[in-house]
Amino acid sequence: MIQSEAVFDTLFLGSQLQNRLSDFSNYELQIFAYLSCLLSLYDGEPVSFWGYSFIKNDLGSPYSREINESIEALIAKREIIKSDGDFLRITDYGLSELEVYSSFRSNVSRLKFLQAACESINLISYGQVKESISQEPILKSAGLQEQRRLLIDIDSPAFSILYDQFEMLKVALENKFSNLVMPAVIWLKYLGDKNLGKYDS
């Protein structure tokens, strides 16, 4: 069965990404859905809030079967079309459906996370967002393991490291920012700089 949160996220993230990048890919949707999910955890929501899960794909990136199924279903309904090879676009019909779904109470509560994830590419570059996400503790740890497993697993050591980072970030930001996009870009930039070895000496 198609998961309603994943359908909404696919349409919302797709519309935001195509505003910024002209179109979007399955991979890009999954990356931004995963970032949105992490931002909900930063904001204090429980793991169950997100409604669907992610695993690590063969190259170590986040992948949600629910998002994939939503894309296929929305293509079948002509709410999404293939635009340039494997790239996708939301159709006018898809955008009008998105307007309807956006008023559902269950979706309103997710909007700030989805929005902050997409707005991050207005403030740091698209490439920086993509590269930094691969450096967050859960994906980084998953990249070292062979088997596919749930990424957001509260019993995993990487999950504790992620929460520790979020706690440190909250201390560092001293409640200065109420819009989630700020902690998002500061955290992403920190992860990117850390990966480049800027804090090694």
Next chain:
Amino acid sequence: MTLNKEQHIAYMKEVAETIFAASVNIAYGDQGLKDLVEITGVASIVYKYIPLDIDYQVIIYKAANSVHSISKLTSKTPSKITDISSLAANSSKRMAIEVINSKEIRISFEELFDPLTISEESVVYYFNKGVEQVFCKTNAVALPTHPDSISHYAVPTFKSLEAALEHYKVYRARRSTCPILNNVWFDKANRILFKDGPEKILRQSLYFFLSDHVRGEVKEEQNVDDSKPVDIKISWDFASHIALIEVKWMGKSIVSLGQRKPNQNMNAAEAVAGANQLADYLERHKPYSVTQFTKGYLVVFDGRRWQTSTSSIAVNKTNGLYYENREVTYTPEHHNTRADFAEPVRFFIEPIYTS
């Protein structure tokens, strides 16, 4: 070195101080941040349609009140635009843009105003002849510069790997302008000899560029099978199309000037061996990828100089550019005999020559 909690927090604070959006948020509050997101969103769309260059002047802002509306700041009636792509037909190099909402902007062509006259209340972005700033009240905060683009909002992204490699060749490799790549030289002042073991730096330079610019999943050093890695792997649409990149280099590497022999002296034979190695990788990759279309790319960094030795500290133009147009002859020509082998790409890196 493992950092403790306090050090991590200190670094996060440091990062927060370097991000211009944080300064805007602190100066103008949440509305200012929202305005900045709208302004920068418009900037990235506008820059898709105008040939932004060093001599352009572009103001983009969101009016905090009606006094700051563009019709009150400029003498001519501004143009109302709902389709930004129409700017492609405009030749003006000076424009002030008021963002009304996500679907409408108003533009004054050829007539600008001083951003400081409104920046106390309104968020203003200003591209002024190559310098890019966002105003925070009376302070102009410079945006980070980018090696590939004149503007933070005109950084190219590529769907095609071939186009990305071509861009890298011209804008990053040719004059060693990539900051990572520029660390590969024994002496950056002449770019004649590589440092010992340049592979890692060359690979990293290309990897970070591709990761930053290609709209696919880019990973460094993925194992093709249990034994040998390829250097970079890129996947589009979750592995239906995969590119495997093998990085090789040509030139001499040294650890000290004037040493008896170079540590490595790589020539065309190395590139040919790389092509054979890649063809072999592709063969062995097949059993793992029945549902994927995989293509191999050989990328060769060429730092060869004619008539130079381990003690060379200068090279003239003739010798420095001797290999500029000398392509490698590949035998066998995998790129002509296999559909899964792209034509090898050579990045010739210019030395800094004396005459």
